[in-house]
Amino acid sequence: MEFALGFGKQSIKFQIEQKNLMGVLEANKVTVDSMGADEVKRALNNPIGSPRLKDIVKRGEKIVIVTSDITRPMPSKTALPVLLEELYEANILNKDITIVFALGSHRKHSEEEKRYLVGDDIYEKIECIDSDVDDCIHIGTTSGGTPVDIFKPVVEADRIICLGNIEYHYFAGYSGGAKAIMPGVSTREAIQANHSMMVRKDAKAGTLDENSLRRDIDEVAKMLSIDFILNVVLDEKKNIMKAVAGHHIEAHREGCKFLDRLYKIEIDHPADIVIVSPGGFPKDINVYQAQKALDNAQHAVRDGGIIILTASCKEGLGEHTFERWMTTSKSLDEMIVNIQKKFELGGHKAAAIAMVHQRARIFLISDLEDDFIRKIFLEPQKNIEEALQNAYSILGEDAKVIVMPYGGSTLPVVKNS
CATH class of the missing domain: 3.40.50.11440 (LarA, N-terminal domain)
Known part of the structure; x- marks a missing residue:
């Protein structure tokens, strides 16, 4: 199966073997009389x-x-x-x-x-x-x-x-x-x-x-x-x-x-791997904006799974307080502890990313430098094919994948949860 996800003002294409594909989460078909x-x-x-x-x-x-x-x-x-x-x-x-x-x-x-x-x-x-x-x-x-x-x-x-x-x-x-x-x-x-x-x-x-x-x-x-x-x-x-x-x-x-x-998209059970895009520009202009798609993706991934976030983030982190939290904290766990001790706007998004990380590993495909991505506790990947192969090597060749082309809009919900 071939897919194309928004990435900045362009799109990136990739393929997934049918045996691995669990589903694609897009808007439900809803009929309206006027717009x-x-x-x-x-x-x-x-x-x-x-x-x-x-x-x-x-x-x-x-x-x-x-x-x-x-x-x-x-x-x-x-x-x-x-x-x-x-x-x-x-x-x-x-x-x-x-x-x-x-x-x-x-x-x-x-x-x-x-x-x-x-x-x-x-x-x-x-x-x-x-x-x-x-x-x-x-x-x-x-x-x-x-x-x-x-x-x-x-x-x-x-x-x-x-x-x-x-x-x-x-x-x-x-x-x-x-x-x-x-x-x-x-x-x-x-x-x-x-x-x-x-x-x-x-x-x-x-x-x-x-x-x-x-x-x-x-x-x-x-x-x-x-x-x-x-x-x-x-x-x-x-x-x-x-x-x-x-x-x-x-x-x-x-x-x-x-x-x-x-x-709101129902799924039978969480996937091993979730590939998510905010949908391209402007929703992936920086990490601060792309966070929303990442947060929705956590509802589709199993504990211990992997989220592959594809977001250009051409303008970097995107907010000065958020940047300070992401670049000066010693660990993701420290962010969660600190936001509970003393809440700070901007820091709240850093803590939200840390909370997702408690559930799953986060691979990032972006325009950011690899060393900088590691500094903010995420794992850089060159492209989706490489990210998938690395995820399969960790979770197994039969790992099941969900694709979320518009991660900022769609909310996965596990049936009967």
């Missing part, structure tokens, strides 16, 4: 657990629309025009609308990036601003001890509308919903407090109500009213395949159910 802007309009016309947006807002109210920053695939320029039409039906004026990009702990945008995210027309007529961790108001503390410190313009708005895309998140369960507020427009201290729960066993991809970290995120909405959400699920080419609108919990959960039908 793109048409699907957004359908969702806004049929809100879940909520009146129509045009029946919630009133002329003269200050409206804040919180949407994703440039590191997320949320297609704001497709969704926003349809959402704004709904606001205009309620006679809301452009001067009363502010679009806030939820940066979390990420860098600020350039004006060109803001324009790119929303499109020229919206950028010219509506104020578009970045959230600011240094301009927040404290409004309470969650039962989990997370300070609720929210960007001032969001707190002071009369109505809050949250946009986002729903995908699997390796410790929050799913993105979307109230995640636009926490961590989206929260302080670094608040984000650290919430994300420190990632070391708990219940904080994992594909979980919601049983996930204490996700419950902490959703609790924030009890102190800061989210009036309406618009969330989307994207296909592998970043097209809007499903939109949900309305109540921040009820609509979000419906979106998560659709994501499961699309991207």
Whole structure:
């Protein structure tokens, strides 16, 4: 069997003997009636657990629309025009609308990036601003001890509308919903407090109500009213395949159910070897981004197995705190111990890689230097053929292989587990 996996802006081809191939994990076949802007309009016309947006807002109210920053695939320029039409039906004026990009702990945008995210027309007529961790108001503390410190313009708005895309998140369960507020427009201290729960066993991809970290995120909405959400699920080419609108919990959960039908892939049992790609550029631009595919791959590999990660990582590790953890720690075990002692954003991704390593060996095919790969506790390989042969020599010539071409999107689930 011949395969081609995304690698940077190209692809790499390889073959697997039929006797070794256990399966290829790609999106399930799901039929939809509409896509793109048409699907957004359908969702806004049929809100879940909520009146129509045009029946919630009133002329003269200050409206804040919180949407994703440039590191997320949320297609704001497709969704926003349809959402704004709904606001205009309620006679809301452009001067009363502010679009806030939820940066979390990420860098600020350039004006060109803001324009790119929303499109020229919206950028010219509506104020578009970045959230600011240094301009927040404290409004309470969650039962989990997370300070609720929210960007001032969001707190002071009369109505809050949250946009986002729903995908699997390796410790929050799913993105979307109230995640636009926490961590989206929260302080670094608040984000650290919430994300420190990632070391708990219940904080994992594909979980919601049983996930204490996700419950902490959703609790924030009890102190800061989210009036309406618009969330989307994207296909592998970043097209809007499903939109949900309305109540921040009820609509979000419906979106998560659709994501499961699309991207939760059942397997009979874990494989000996998993070959995984984030899907190419930009998801494999650095190790920080490629980590997500690695984390999903761990759900398909048996204890003591091998994950072969194919990711260009042309820009290196990708985040300075993450880089410090990966290059100065004495061992992977030390990372896990240290993140439990004192949580640090950036370090959390290093600890997540260490947790995967507890389950399986990690081979890396990338554009990084071999010595550097060894320094960050991974095992360099020249190509997939070499990696497979090395894996077979360790696990046996009959070792079973699963291939994950879009590792950042697909979540393997063992049947009856």
